[in-house]
Amino acid sequence: MTSETTTGTGPAATGDPAATGRPTASGAGDRIRSVTLSSVVLPLPTAISDAKVLAGRQRPMTEVVLLFAEIRSEQGLEGIGFSYSKRAGGPAQYAHAKEVADLLIGEDPSAIPRLYERLLWAGASVGRSGLATQALAALDIALWDMKAKRASLPLAGLLGAHRGSVRTYNTSGGFLNAPLEEVRENAARSLDAGIGGIKIKVGHPDAAVDRARVSAVRETIGPDTPLMVDANQQWDRTTALRMGRWLEPFDLVWIEEPLDAYDVEGHKHLADTLDTPIATGEMLASVAEHVRLIDARACDIIQPDAPRVGGITQFLRLAALADHAGLQLAPHFAMEIHLHLAAAYPREPWVEHFDWLDPLFEQRLETKDGRMLVPERPGLGITLSERCRALTRDTVTLGR
Numbered sequence: 001m002t003s004e005t006t007t008g009t010g011p012a013a014t015g016d017p018a019a020t021g022r023p024t025a026s027g028a029g030d031r032i033r034s035v036t037l038s039s040v041v042l043p044l045p046t047a048i049s050d051a052k053v054l055a056g057r058q059r060p061m062t063e064v065v066l067l068f069a070e071i072r073s074e075q076g077l078e079g080i081g082f083s084y085s086k087r088a089g090g091p092a093q094y095a096h097a098k099e100v101a102d103l104l105i106g107e108d109p110s111a112i113p114r115l116y117e118r119l120l121w122a123g124a125s126v127g128r129s130g131l132a133t134q135a136l137a138a139l140d141i142a143l144w145d146m147k148a149k150r151a152s153l154p155l156a157g158l159l160g161a162h163r164g165s166v167r168t169y170n171t172s173g174g175f176l177n178a179p180l181e182e183v184r185e186n187a188a189r190s191l192d193a194g195i196g197g198i199k200i201k202v203g204h205p206d207a208a209v210d211r212a213r214v215s216a217v218r219e220t221i222g223p224d225t226p227l228m229v230d231a232n233q234q235w236d237r238t239t240a241l242r243m244g245r246w247l248e249p250f251d252l253v254w255i256e257e258p259l260d261a262y263d264v265e266g267h268k269h270l271a272d273t274l275d276t277p278i279a280t281g282e283m284l285a286s287v288a289e290h291v292r293l294i295d296a297r298a299c300d301i302i303q304p305d306a307p308r309v310g311g312i313t314q315f316l317r318l319a320a321l322a323d324h325a326g327l328q329l330a331p332h333f334a335m336e337i338h339l340h341l342a343a344a345y346p347r348e349p350w351v352e353h354f355d356w357l358d359p360l361f362e363q364r365l366e367t368k369d370g371r372m373l374v375p376e377r378p379g380l381g382i383t384l385s386e387r388c389r390a391l392t393r394d395t396v397t398l399g400r
C-alpha cells in the first residue's frame with residue numbers, strides 16, 4: 001500500500017485512481033486501450049422447444065443472440081467475454097453495453113471489482129439486475145479473461161481450481177421437439193463422445209409422454225448412467241410433487257426447474273419432501289435473487305448462469321454463498337465460461353454440455369470418461385472464429 005494521502009473532496013478523496021493518476025494495487029501499470037462490442041446472431045440448426053413452448057408461453061427458439069466484448073490493453077493483452085439472450089433482448093444488451101463501456105478506457109484492467117462498480121452505477125437507474133447487468137457481463141468476463149492471460153493461467157487456475165476436469169452431461173439431445181427415437185440416439189452418441197450424463201426435457205402437457213420418454217431413456221442408457229430431467233418451470237406444485245414421487249425409482253441426479261423460478265417456498269417443499277435432489281436457478285438474474293434461494297435452502301443444486309447474473313464477479317459472490325450453505329453447483333449453459341467456474345467450486349460440480357456455440361469459436365472443449373477437461377490455454381482459452389465474424393450484425397470500437 002502507498003503511504004501517500006489524498007486531500008480535498010470528490011473522487012480524489014476516495015482514492016479513485018482515475019482521479020489521482022496512481023496505479024491501483026492490482027495493476028502492472030497497464031491500461032485499457034479499447035473495447036470492441038459486437039452483436040452476433042447465431043442460427044440454430046433446428047427450432048428448439050422445451051416445456052415453455054408446449055405450454056404456449058414461448059415460440060420455438062431458432063437463434064441465440066450474443067453480445068461479445070473484446071478488450072485490448074496498452075501492453076497488448078486482449079480479453080474476450082460474452083453474454084447472450086434467447087428470443088428477445090439482444091439489441092438492448094448491445095445498446096446498454098455501448099452506452100457505458102467507454103468508462104473502461106484508460107483504466108487498470110485488473111481492477112475488476114472496482115470497474116464493475118463503475119459500470120453498475122452508471123446504469124443503476126434501469127436496475128442492478130437483469131438485462132442491464134447482462135450487458136455488463138460481457139465486459140466483466142472479458143476482464144477476467146485478460147487477467148488470467150496476464151498470469152499465463154487458464155481462468156480456472158487463476159481462480160484456484162479444485163480439479164482439472166468437471167463431470168459433464170448433455171442437454172441439447174433431449175429437447176421436447178426431438179422424437180423419442182432421436183433422443184435415444186442422441187443419448188448414445190453423447191455417451192460415446194465421453195459425456196458422462198444425459199438430461200432430457202419433461203413438462204409435456206401430457207404427463208404420459210414424460211413418463212414414456214423417461215422410462216425409454218433410462219432403459220437405453222442403463223441404470224448406472226447419470227440421468228437428469230428438466231421441466232423448465234412448467235409444473236404446478238401438485239404436478240411437481242406427483243411427478244417427483246413417480247420419478248423417485250429412476251434414481252435421477254436431479255429434477256430441474258420443477259416450478260416457477262421465483263417459487264422459493266414451492267421448491268423448498270419439494271427439496272424437503274423428495275429424495276431426488278432439486279435443481280434450479282438458471283432463470284435468476286442477480287445475486288440478490290439467488291440469495292433468496294440459498295437462504296431458504298430451497299434447492300439441493302444451484303444452477304447460476306454467469307452471463308445472466310452479471311458476469312464472473314457476481315457469479316463468484318453467489319458461489320461463495322452457495323458453498324457456505326452446502327449446495328451443489330451445476331451452472332447453466334455457456335460451458336466455455338462455466339467449465340472454469342465449476343472447476344473452481346469446492347464441491348464436486350457438473351457442467352452442462354451444449355454444443356450450440358461451437359461455431360463461434362476456433363477451439364473445441366474435450367470430453368473424456370464422463371468429464372470435460374479444463375483447457376491448458378490461458379484465460380478462457382477461446383478465440384472467435386471466422387464464422388463468428390460473418391454472423392456479426394453490428395460492431396463498434398470505443399477507444400483506439
Ligand SMILES: [Mg+2]
Nearest residue numbers: 230256257282
Ligand atoms: Mg434448464
